[in-house]
Structures are given as structure tokens and as C-alpha cells.
Amino acid sequence: MTQIRSVALVTNPLSGQGKGEQVAREAARLFAARDIAVNEILGSSAADTALLVRKALADPATRPDAVVAAGGDGLVCVTLQALVGQGVPLGLVPAGTGNDLAREVGVPDETAAAVDVVLGGRTRTIDLGTVETGDSSTPIWFATVTGTGLDARVTLRANSMRYPKGPLRYTVAALLELAGKLDVPYRIELQGSPDHPDGTVIELDAVMVAVGNTRTYGGGMLICPDALIDDGLLDLTVVGAMSRFDMLRLLPTLSSGKRIDHPAAVGYRAATITLTAPGAPATADGDPVGLLPATFRTHAGALDVLVP
Secondary structure (H helix, E strand, O other): OOOOOEEEEEEOOOOOOOHHHHHHHHHHHHHHHOOOEEEEEOOOOHHHHHHHHHHHHHOOOOOOOEEEEEEOHHHHHHHHHHHOOOOOOEEEEEOOOOOHHHHHHOOOOOHHHHHHHHHHOOEEEEEEEEEEEOOOOOOEEEOOEEEEEHHHHHHHHHHHOOOOOOOHHHHHHHHHHHOOOOOEEEEEEEEOOOOOOOOEEEEEEEEEEEEEOOOEEOOOEEOOOOOOOOOOOEEEEEEEOOOHHHHHHHHHHHHOOOOOOOOOEEEEEEOEEEEEOOOOEEEEOOEEEEEOOEEEEEEEEEEEEEOO
């Protein structure tokens, strides 16, 4: 248990198609009404936001009892880059499109209820992952899932589209990506797996490969159905080569939060995973992190999160 008397409230007004600004304003009001000191942090970019969080934690005059992300999984990812290793718990006030970390640890969507969870002071220690690509100067922390291949390409295309608005943008992006080449040759190397010897290499053509610290991404899509957030392992879901027709049938199953049931989908577990695939992009917690090859590592007990 942690006594919460002050919070750094990190906000992103673009979360959830603008919902983030409204939720952050309401959360600040609710904290202040409970005599909680609130330091609102709103950066001009992801790097600026992480810098402001880092400064707030480093200054004894502004160091909070909790850092609260009022947004979605992308904002959580930005916050993690400054928060990990600081000994301050993370609070969640969901305001994004997916909110998969909040869902995983049981934080409610309703703002007042989420604020009550923060003020309750109960923490749970969870694992985090890092991903390191040739494009990143330092490893990037993530809390939920890193996607590579088709799902990363869909996310990147949707992020670049101005129309249509809302979730329909991802549907259009997926259909456009399905019109192109689906599978690419992957090389997967496992270290620290309970099921396979160190150095195990799997080579195959795959449509997408996801590395999960949690079970879901994209607002409840069950991509790593057996992942545990505190087992010291990352789960790997490989969706092998398949026809466009099979992929079109698979997408609604994934979107509805059901387990993928297809012989081309296989799973692995490991502490360290290296993925190589020509030209395949990667995303972490929904944000771009570069191109493969990349190495993914689990970090057991890396973060305390405020939970019900």
C-alpha cells in the first residue's frame, strides 16, 4: 500500500480521438477535490513528455507519490521511458482507444472509479518488456504487446491516414494492407524458454508475429491469449503464411477478442526473443519503434501499478 498525497498527471489531449483532454480535466478536478496536489504534465511531443516526467521525478519539490497516465496505452508507453526504476507507482485513468494495460490489471474505464483506484494506494508488481532495434539508441520499454508484420503495417498506415475518422480508419487500413504481400520470411531465436533449448531458431514465412507481455492489444484483441503479466516471460504468437481469404476470416475473430483457432497460428514463450524479417516494421504499445531485426527482453517485477 502507498499513501497518495500528490500525483503527476500526465495527459495527452489526442488520446481516444480527443477524449483524453476531457478525462484529464475531470481527473484533475477529482484529485483536487480530495486535497491531492496535482502537477499536470502535457508535453509538446512524446520525447518532451518523457523529459517533463523525468524532471518532476528528479526534483524533490515536485516528486509525486504516483505518476498517473490519463490516456491510452501509447501515453503509458511514453511515461514508462521516464518512470521505470524511479520507485514511484504508475496510476491509470483510461482515456485511449485501447486501454489494454488498464483492462489487464482491472482498472475501470469510468474516470471517478479510476481515480478512486489511484487514491486507494494498492499496488501490484508487474513485468515489462523492452524492444531494441537498429533504429533505437536505447531499448524502449513496453507494457502490453509489440506487433510486427501485418498488424504493425496496419497501425502505421492508419496513423498516417486523415480519413476516415475513428475505428473505421483501422478497418480501411487493414483492407488496404491485405491487398499487398502478406507474408515475409521470419527468423525467430529464443533464449530463456521453459519449453525450448537456448538458441532455438525457427524459420518460416509469417503474416505477423506479436510479442506480448499482456494478452491483448488494440482494445481487447486476444493476440497472446496465455500471456501472464508477472511470470517473467514474454509470449510470442506467430501467424504463419495463409491465404487472403483465411486472413479475412481471421481478422473478425481477432477483433472480437476471441482466441485465434487456425493451424498457422502457433505460440512460444521465452525471456529473450530476437526477430529478423526483411523490411518488417515493429510497434510497441501501438507506437512505431523501427524495423526488424529487433531483440525483445522481459524484465520481471519492473513496475508497480496501482490496482483495485
